[in-house]
Amino acid sequence: MGATEDKIKGNWNQVKGKLKEEYGELTDNELVYEEGKEDELLGRIQEKTGKTKQEVKEFIDSI
Template sequence: MRETEYRARGNWNELKGKMKQQYGDLTDDDLTYEEGRQDEWLGRMQQRVGKTKHEIKEWIDRL
């Protein structure tokens, strides 16, 4: 694994932890992100946390 890929995964794991802290009912499956499926993932998150896609993007940016 390249160093930049390792750092990106580490950052994502840290972000997932913060998201779970704020929304304790989020599961690892909810937070599984697949390359090229951002809209699908955002839709899933939208259903789970009750926010718009725009609000979710802003929330993630603030974390």
């Protein structure tokens, strides 16, 4: 598991809040976290924001 996945798993409420601040178009339904489905979550964020998976990971890592 990478650093991004560790951060998602460990600090999800904080990460979710920062994502909603940065990308206001994200909804709670798109930000539902299920353990083991981090890639699916990143895909939903990527699809909604138009960012690359790497850009999303870098943003989460910077939190």
